[in-house]
Amino acid sequence: MTRSGFFLSVFMAVVPLFSLRAEPIETYRLELEHSSKAVRDDGLSESSSAGRDDLVERIIERRADGEIVEFDVPLEAGETRSPENWQFPARVLRPESGAMTLLNAGELAARRDAWLREAGIPVEACGSWIFTWSAFRIECDPDDTLAILARYDLRFQAIEPGTAFPTELAREPIALASDGESERGGMRWSGSGELDPDRLVAEAVETAMVIAEITGEPVSEAIARVHEDAAETHGTIAVTLDTDAHGDIWRRQIRTRTERLVDGATVETTTSQETLVRTRVE
Numbered sequence: 001m002t003r004s005g006f007f008l009s010v011f012m013a014v015v016p017l018f019s020l021r022a023e024p025i026e027t028y029r030l031e032l033e034h035s036s037k038a039v040r041d042d043g044l045s046e047s048s049s050a051g052r053d054d055l056v057e058r059i060i061e062r063r064a065d066g067e068i069v070e071f072d073v074p075l076e077a078g079e080t081r082s083p084e085n086w087q088f089p090a091r092v093l094r095p096e097s098g099a100m101t102l103l104n105a106g107e108l109a110a111r112r113d114a115w116l117r118e119a120g121i122p123v124e125a126c127g128s129w130i131f132t133w134s135a136f137r138i139e140c141d142p143d144d145t146l147a148i149l150a151r152y153d154l155r156f157q158a159i160e161p162g163t164a165f166p167t168e169l170a171r172e173p174i175a176l177a178s179d180g181e182s183e184r185g186g187m188r189w190s191g192s193g194e195l196d197p198d199r200l201v202a203e204a205v206e207t208a209m210v211i212a213e214i215t216g217e218p219v220s221e222a223i224a225r226v227h228e229d230a231a232e233t234h235g236t237i238a239v240t241l242d243t244d245a246h247g248d249i250w251r252r253q254i255r256t257r258t259e260r261l262v263d264g265a266t267v268e269t270t271t272s273q274e275t276l277v278r279t280r281v282e
Contacts, residue, residue, distance in 0.1 A: 024058035027281040030152045036272040055152055066095035083118050086111035087145040108142035129210050154249045159189050165239050171196045174239055185245030195235035232261035252276045
């Protein structure tokens with residue numbers, strides 16, 4: 001073995017192959033837009049919000065047990081990643097179906113620790129809610145990154161009339177029906193149904209608990225009010241999926257409308273929309 005060959009062998013033994021940055025096989029842009037508007041029938045309260053959270057998806061390797069995929073926040077030339085985005089880049093094993101597995105949890109944990117130190121946030125604050133320009137939870141568990149990525153996951157079975165769209169939001173599975181042709185040489189599929197009232201109440205309870213934590217109100221009182229109004233909570237959900245010429249989903253839109261009683265007297269109507277578009281980057 002030559003001297004250069006010896007050092008190369010030592011280097012490869014010390015540095016895992018997985019840590020070497022490989023050129024992606026394919027790269028996609030994931031554009032996620034979301035909006036929400038709440039109006040009360042007494043005309044005294046109205047609120048709205050909107051945002052966009054894009055990711056870059058890089059398929060690094062295809063294996064028998066799935067794909068190695070790296071997700072990252074999009075960065076412009078010369079732009080550096082913000083420390084609070086410590087969850088990215090996240091590298092996962094994505095099988096054809098089922099849950100993804102996080103592969104670089106150690107890297108995420110190291111970046112999280114650096115962010116906590118830089119921001120002056122004690123470890124004890126992890127999991128708590130704070131309010132700045134909006135309310136947000138201080139996330140510290142690398143595995144929670146998988147819940148973020150689940151919003152961007154477009155894996156789905158082959159669609160045909162009657163195929164059930166899997167969602168925990170609906171009372172029953174949503175049956176899809178053909179809704180004409182779509183862009184990119186595919187078909188559009190759509191379906192609708194009732195929202196699960198138990199889930200709506202659970203979400204209202206969670207929101208009440210967050211507000212109580214921030215304002216200092218007794219949590220038990222906030223939860224009690226939600227359950228008093230639970231019987232008047234209901235809503236609908238509509239789903240639209242667009243496929244390409246290969247039958248793969250490239251666009252998903254979910255729209256919901258919820259009506260709930262607030263403090264036993266006022267009806268609050270909330271409409272929301274979330275649209276995810278996946279586009280290959282050449």
